[in-house]
Amino acid sequence: MTRREFLDQVLAPLGRLTAEEREAVLRELEEHLEDRMEPMLERGWEAARAEERCLEAMGNPAEIGREMARQYRGKGWLWLGRAAVVLTAVVCIQALLGIGLLSNAWDSLAVRISPPTTIAADKLKNVEATEDLDIRAEVGNDVLRIYRVSVGEKEGRRTAMVLACMYDRLPFGIVAGDLNARSRLFNQRGEATGNGSGGTGSYGAACVARWTSVEPGDTYVVWECRAIGETIRLEVPLPGGEGTL
Amino acid sequence: MKKKAMEHTRLLALSLLGGEDMYGYQMIIELARRSNHVFDMKEGTLYPVLHGLEQEGFVEAYRKEAPTGRERKYYHLTRKGREALREEERSWKRYAGAVDAVLRGGAGVEPV
Numbered sequence: 560m561t562r563r564e565f566l567d568q569v570l571a572p573l574g575r576l577t578a579e580e581r582e583a584v585l586r587e588l589e590e591h592l593e594d595r596m597e598p599m600l601e602r603g604w605e606a607a608r609a610e611e612r613c614l615e616a617m618g619n620p621a622e623i624g625r626e627m628a629r630q631y632r633g634k635g636w637l638w639l640g641r642a643a644v645v646l647t648a649v650v651c652i653q654a655l656l657g658i659g660l661l662s663n664a665w666d667s668l669a670v671r672i673s674p675p676t677t678i679a680a681d682k683l684k685n686v687e688a689t690e691d692l693d694i695r696a697e698v699g700n701d702v703l704r705i706y707r708v709s710v711g712e713k714e715g716r717r718t719a720m721v722l723a724c725m726y727d728r729l730p731f732g733i734v735a736g737d738l739n740a741r742s743r744l745f746n747q748r749g750e751a752t753g754n755g756s757g758g759t760g761s762y763g764a765a766c767v768a769r770w771t772s773v774e775p776g777d778t779y780v781v782w783e784c785r786a787i788g789e790t791i792r793l794e795v796p797l798p799g800g801e802g803t804l
Numbered sequence: 805m806k807k808k809a810m811e812h813t814r815l816l817a818l819s820l821l822g823g824e825d826m827y828g829y830q831m832i833i834e835l836a837r838r839s840n841h842v843f844d845m846k847e848g849t850l851y852p853v854l855h856g857l858e859q860e861g862f863v864e865a866y867r868k869e870a871p872t873g874r875e876r877k878y879y880h881l882t883r884k885g886r887e888a889l890r891e892e893e894r895s896w897k898r899y900a901g902a903v904d905a906v907l908r909g910g911a912g913v914e915p916v
Contacts, residue, residue, distance in 0.1 A: 569848070583877070584851070584855075586877075587828060587851060587877050588848065588851065590827075590828075590829070590874070590876055590877070591828050591829045591832075591847065591848075591851075593874075594829040594872070594874075594876075595829060595847070597872075616846070616847050617846065617847050617848035618846030618847065618848040618849050619846075619848075620848070622849075623848040623849060623851065623852060626849065626852035626853075627851065627852040627855060629852070629856075630852050630855045630856035630859050631855070631859065633859070
């Protein structure tokens with residue numbers, strides 16, 4: 560038996576091992592043979608005879624291969640187990656995304672930390688001033704939060720635009736629907752003329768922009784939100800303080 | 805009697821590594837030397853044993869240059885391996901003591 564034949568027989572049952580592991584087994588056995596042959600060659604042994612003698616001393620290659628494979632038997636199950644965990648996680652995430660639970664939960668959390676400020680940003684031209692606010696009111700089981708007011712120009716008229724969001728009081732809860740339709744923005748004279756809106760949302764949170772015309776000297780606008788059995792009105796100060804517009 | 809949890813070769817391999825880190829061929833030489841060539845095992849059978857110990861976390865392997873100047877795969881006994889060695893040594897001594905007692909005519913019983 561040659562060295563090549565010996566090593567091939569050892570490796571034959573090791574199909575479950577990775578290429579690196581098989582290479583490591585091969586290398587280790589070759590190194591062993593090298594260490595064992597060297598002193599024999601120094602003593603004058605003929606190379607082929609020395610190799611033959613060393614291979615005999617190694618034992619039955621098929622048996623070594625089988626025993627080696629047995630040491631890695633649990634490895635297949637280990638990888639299978641890991642693959643099953645990953646696959647389960649992927650399926651669960653896909654399912655949650657599919658029915659919107661995960662995205663709703665994310666929206667509910669995100670508006671609490673950083674509500675979107677780009678809603679209807681293109682509607683207002685020549686923006687004079689913008690101010691971030693944090694005005695909150697409970698509406699049923701939800702929280703209405705006014706978080707930004709800007710003053711600029713829309714269709715040739717000085718206009719105030721207010722951004723608001725609504726989310727359930729409980730994190731990850733479901734928010735009541737249609738904040739857009741239930742909300743109006745009035746100027747100081749009670750006029751809601753020029754109202755328009757843009758928004759975004761899911762079952763986790765709703766965010767809308769509403770605007771109304773303002774006159775020089777106006778200091779606030781009023782956000783009105785209708786809910787079952789009640790109407791909430793929140794005074795929203797215009798940026799820059801009293802009398803600047 | 806409690807069934808021995810570890811084959812003798814595994815115990816011997818752990819015991820050798822208890823003294824210092826070694827590579828496979830070095831272990832074969834050392835085993836033959838210490839046992840006065842009584843344990844003249846088939847050399848290739850050591851490697852499945854070492855890989856098994858590695859898979860179980862009893863030893864760790866790393867590559868290092870040997871005194872011959874060639875790089876070799878060394879095995880190092882881990883803390884888990886050292887604990888296993890202590891336990892197996894105790895188990896082996898109980899076993900060997902019992903065999904010895906039987907060979908001497910039974911534990912305290914005089915031969916007829």
